[in-house]
Amino acid sequence: MRFRSYALAVLGLVLVGLLASGYAVFAKPDYDRLNFLQRFVVWGVLAKWVNQVQTLPEENRVLVDYDHLLGQLNFIEKKVAQQIFSINPRELGFQGPFHSLEKPDNLVKIMPQAYQQSGKEFSTDIQYCPAASYNDYLKMMARMRQDLGRELFIESGYRSPGYQAYAFFLYLVRNHDFSLRKTARLNAMPGYSEHQAPVNNALDFINADGINGDDPQTPEDFEKLPEYQWLLRHAHQFNFYLSYPRDNQWGVSFEPWHWHWEKPVSPRSIACKKQVERTIGDGSIDSGLKGEKVKRENVMAGEEVFFPSSPFDLLAQLSGRSRPMFRRNPDRTVTCDCPAVSPNPVSSAQ
Numbered sequence: 001m002r003f004r005s006y007a008l009a010v011l012g013l014v015l016v017g018l019l020a021s022g023y024a025v026f027a028k029p030d031y032d033r034l035n036f037l038q039r040f041v042v043w044g045v046l047a048k049w050v051n052q053v054q055t056l057p058e059e060n061r062v063l064v065d066y067d068h069l070l071g072q073l074n075f076i077e078k079k080v081a082q083q084i085f086s087i088n089p090r091e092l093g094f095q096g097p098f099h100s101l102e103k104p105d106n107l108v109k110i111m112p113q114a115y116q117q118s119g120k121e122f123s124t125d126i127q128y129c130p131a132a133s134y135n136d137y138l139k140m141m142a143r144m145r146q147d148l149g150r151e152l153f154i155e156s157g158y159r160s161p162g163y164q165a166y167a168f169f170l171y172l173v174r175n176h177d178f179s180l181r182k183t184a185r186l187n188a189m190p191g192y193s194e195h196q197a198p199v200n201n202a203l204d205f206i207n208a209d210g211i212n213g214d215d216p217q218t219p220e221d222f223e224k225l226p227e228y229q230w231l232l233r234h235a236h237q238f239n240f241y242l243s244y245p246r247d248n249q250w251g252v253s254f255e256p257w258h259w260h261w262e263k264p265v266s267p268r269s270i271a272c273k274k275q276v277e278r279t280i281g282d283g284s285i286d287s288g289l290k291g292e293k294v295k296r297e298n299v300m301a302g303e304e305v306f307f308p309s310s311p312f313d314l315l316a317q318l319s320g321r322s323r324p325m326f327r328r329n330p331d332r333t334v335t336c337d338c339p340a341v342s343p344n345p346v347s348s349a350q
């Protein structure tokens with residue numbers, strides 16, 4: 001009789017313990033720090049994923065499949081990982097747009113590039129990026145070598161949603177003490193990274209001395225580089241823009257190494273339009289016809305902006321005809337000088 005009561009009591013305690021653990025594991029995460037059991041599970045997830053990613057052939061690591069990674073997890077680990085990635089990143093303070101979960105079909109393979117760090121030789125891992133941005137990167141580096149005798153290598157290009165998930169957990173555990181909020185300021189969730197944008201993708205740079213601004217270095221280490229100062233002045237000529245300056249609107253930390261490429265036509269028009277708006281004052285352009293205002297969209301970077309000077313020009317603009325229809329009016333011409341930071345990365349990146 002006594003034995004039976006003991007057994008029942010123990011069973012009861014085990015059940016209560018299991019219920020409490022289940023509740024703690026699947027409870028809504030505290031964004032500032034996961035609870036003890038969630039930390040334990042997340043740590044286990046990362047250990048499996050590190051093993052999984054590191055044993056892949058190098059050329060497949062940044063392309064690792066999200067479902068493949070989830071397939072390595074047990075029921076509890078999978079639920080916790082899925083629960084974390086189902087959080088709307090805006091709740092964590094990230095304000096950027098969703099990009100894509102699809103793999104671009106025009107990726108170029110970038111072979112490892114060698115650099116020195118503290119006197120030792122290292123090299124970047126194999127990376128990928130869409131052909132258009134890679135070609136502009138090559139042109140940009142040719143110019144940088146000419147101007148500075150220095151260059152930047154691609155430390156991170158395209159990342160699959162799986163690799164982004166892996167990177168998120170890596171920083172969550174190793175760098176941000178299980179704080180989802182802090183992690184989201186530096187590492188986007190799968191689908192939300194500019195490294196996943198199929199066209200206007202981002203590149204992270206590292207210089208030949210191994211400066212990339214990543215822990216234990218600081219963003220200021222990268223900011224001090226002549227290569228960075230050069231990018232600020234010239235990157236836009238090659239369609240690259242700094243995505244995350246200090247105190248940016250996206251809720252992302254200052255990332256001087258992270259530059260995104262923009263398709264040259266409309267996004268640069270937007271950049272230039274902003275420039276024109278600042279010049280003109282109110283976001284519209286005086287048509288010169290009885291004070292009417294005409295909005296101008298089709299302005300290319302580095303080109304002069306012509307203002308319509310006759311009814312013919314105005315009609316051309318209103319009917320959506322292309323810019324060459326405008327006649328030059330030298331008295332009212334502004335040279336468009338695109339800023340290093342695209343004023344509208346949202347529209348450009350989608």
Ligand SMILES: [Zn+2]
Binds near residue numbers: 195203204259
């Ligand atoms: Zn980046």
